[in-house]
Amino acid sequence: MNQTKSKIFTPFNIISVPVILVGLVLIVIRFWKGIGAVTNLTQEIPWGLWIGFDVVTGVAFAGGAYVVTFMVYILKMKQYQSIVRVTVLNGFLAYVFYAGALLLDLGRPWNVINPIIGNNFGVNSVLFLVAWHFLLYMIAQLIEFSPAIAEWLGARKIHKVLSGMTVAAVIFGITLSTLHQSGLGALYLMAKEKIHPLWYNEFIPVMFFVSSIFAGLSMVIFEGSITHRVFASQISSKDHHAQNPIVMGLSKICAGTMFAYFFLQVLVFIHEKHWGLLNTPMGYWYLLEMIGFVLLPMALFFYSYRRNNILLIRTAAILTMLGIILNRLNVTVIGFRWDATAHYIPSWMEVVVTLTVIFTEIWIFRWVINRMPVLRSSPEWAKH
Amino acid sequence: MSINRRGFFKVLGVTGAALAIGREVKAAPAGNGEIDFRGILYDSARCKGCHGCEYDCADANGLPVPEPVKDDLIVRSTGETRRTVVNGYNTSKGKVFIKIQCMHCNEPACASACLTQAMHKTKAGPVIWRGEKCMGCRYCMVSCPFDMPKFEYHSANPKIQKCDMCYNRLKTGEAPACATNCPNEALFYGTRRQLIAEARKRIVENPKLYADYLYGEHEAGGTCWMYLSPVNFRELGLKNIQKASYPALTKGFLYSVPSIFVLLPAFLLGIHQATKKENQTIEEDES
Structure with missing residues (x-):
């Protein structure tokens, strides 16, 4: 365990520490002087990078947890067992930090407890549903991950109880994920005239849900390619050899769901008769997203799966992730009030705060990986 | 596949919870069509653009005194220090003014969006x-x-x-500040039915003066502020928005929530039970 602590001046540390320090100062300014002191948000565009990227895009990337737990605990695809814990940990931390980022964006964060304690329950609100689901899903993920904490602490009795709750937490978690992944899209249903017609349609919730499947799995592929290098010493040779078949399997699922997603997009496009919009700047932007970052990575996933090419799969995963960022930002920021006279471009401070959130999350991730049996195998007593 | 006792109770619990949630969701959208809200009819043909209502509004709501308007034709918008503004437009029938503020929709998108009901549609309107x-x-x-x-x-x-139609004044029986002091009687305060009747009367009595359209009668499912104008409302910068209510756009999604909450866990539990027998070795398996 100790060899991981030996180096302090790694490239990641050198970059992340100053960014986090600046970010913390900015956060103080934000609470002292108001949101307008650090962001470029306007009265017409009240949600920017912090919501569109941190929350909406981040949660899509965290979708891997519900997909992988579904495969392993519900479908019993045992070959994916070795990536469950790291994926759940990733998902859990993502939610904790993105919910945290949400607090920064709330003008009156001291009232954040109101929808929980019933002051009041805004049951007609999609955001009410999403807020509750975030909270419950974080608890479900914590339960799913808790056996690893118990193993770290050597709490045998508690470990048994917690392990027994896993399947219930998984079923609950998948249901919650289905609803809030789509719910994040449903948030924008009332912004009918504000979102560019190429991105607004009544199927946004379905699109968001389907795309969260391959967004999450691409993140799993991407994260796996990094953790297997950075934390190589912790991974048993058995798990290390199992990684490539896992990536192959995931790429197949990605390709399949991306095909379904692309098909849906084409259906909606034809149904809404948007042909005239294609030959506009926003139309080219839309085509770039659909062809360059959906169709192309989908084809790459198919091709590299057939050719057994891991490197190409990773490329496809990165392209897919870029496509998801593009899509979510197109709905929430770029296409939102695309016709406004004053466009919103995030300030450098918003970007730094976003990076602070991401880097802090990675620090915590590394801290946990170095202590708990996430990539390492569980202690003997925990294996029955 | 036989379902065991534990599984049965689990499904039962989830179903119960979902039904409880479902009932709440369905019970909430009250029949707003039946309540006769109070509102204001603004008549562009009468407004002379004196901006007096802006001062009255600021005064009644403790907002900073508005700066004098140098050029009527520069379109301003409401903001954090002003709840209403009057803008002038050069139209096909000469210079026409329009006052903008919150429309007080019958079924407000903001109130249905609000997860704490901080935005609230009062019974009064x-x-x-x-x-x-x-x-x-x-x-x-x-x-x-x-x-x-x-x-x-x-x-x-x-x-x-945002404009709250001077809710505190309304509670004591007074009319909103802007509607009380308008020197040209461009603002007519009353119940929605009265406003619609009055607007129709004005159009019928003076068909040459008015465009035959009452903006707000159906926009966004009906609003408490309504506009009469000598020109097409688009010439005055009013948005051409859908006639249906905005909260209705999320209804389909919200109504699907209870059914997903019932069906999906049951379905997942079913698959879990079905796949269990062959693979007893998965360690986290609960039983």
């Missing part, structure tokens, strides 16, 4: 903002088709600013 509930998430601003809620971005304790 005004849509009000309640600071002790508001989280400052600004989802009301995202949802409002008229872009009316404004946020104090430069405050550590920010408020949402």
Whole structure:
């Protein structure tokens, strides 16, 4: 365990520490002087990078947890067992930090407890549903991950109880994920005239849900390619050899769901008769997203799966992730009030705060990986 | 596949919870069509653009005194320090003024968006903002088709600013400040039915003066503020928005929530049971 602590001046540390320090100062300014002191948000565009990227895009990337737990605990695809814990940990931390980022964006964060304690329950609100689901899903993920904490602490009795709750937490978690992944899209249903017609349609919730499947799995592929290098010493040779078949399997699922997603997009496009919009700047932007970052990575996933090419799969995963960022930002920021006279471009401070959130999350991730049996195998007593 | 006792109770519990949630969701959208809200009819043909209502509004709501308007034709918008503005437009029938402020929709998008019901449609008609509930998430601003809620971005304790139709005055039986003092009687305060009747009367009595359209009668499912104008409302910068209510856009999604909450866990539990027998070795398996 100790060899991981030996180096302090790694490239990641050198970059992340100053960014986090600046970010913390900015956060103080934000609470002292108001949101307008650090962001470029306007009265017409009240949600920017912090919501569109941190929350909406981040949660899509965290979708891997519900997909992988579904495969392993519900479908019993045992070959994916070795990536469950790291994926759940990733998902859990993502939610904790993105919910945290949400607090920064709330003008009156001291009232954040109101929808929980019933002051009041805004049951007609999609955001009410999403807020509750975030909270419950974080608890479900914590339960799913808790056996690893118990193993770290050597709490045998508690470990048994917690392990027994896993399947219930998984079923609950998948249901919650289905609803809030789509719910994040449903948030924008009332912004009918504000979102560019190429991105607004009544199927946004379905699109968001389907795309969260391959967004999450691409993140799993991407994260796996990094953790297997950075934390190589912790991974048993058995798990290390199992990684490539896992990536192959995931790429197949990605390709399949991306095909379904692309098909849906084409259906909606034809149904809404948007042909005239294609030959506009926003139309080219839309085509770039659909062809360059959906169709192309989908084809790459198919091709590299057939050719057994891991490197190409990773490329496809990165392209897919870029496509998801593009899509979510197109709905929430770029296409939102695309016709406004004053466009919103995030300030450098918003970007730094976003990076602070991401880097802090990675620090915590590394801290946990170095202590708990996430990539390492569980202690003997925990294996029955 | 036989379902065991434990599984049965689990499904039962989930179903019960979902039914409870489902009932709440369905019970909430009250029949707003039946209530005769109070509102204001604004008549562009009468308004001379004196901007007096802006001063009355600021005075009644403790907002800074508005700066004098140098050029009527520069379009201003409401903001965190002004809840209403009067803009002038050069139209096909000469210079015409229009007052803008919160429309007080019958079924407000902002109130249905609000997860704490801080935005609230009162029985009297005004849509009000309640600071002790508001989280400052600004989802009301995202949802409002008229872009009316404004946020104090430069405050550590920010408020949402928008017209509340002088709700406190309404409670004591007074009319909204702007409607009380208009020297040209361009603002007519009453119940929605009275407003619609009055508007129709004016159009019928003076068909040459008015465009035959009452903006707000059906926009966004009907609003408490309505506009009469000598020209097409688009010439006055009013948005051409859908006639149906905005909260209805999320109804389909919200109604699907209870059914997913019932069906999906049961379905997942079913697959889990079905796949269990062959693979007893999965360690986290619960039984």
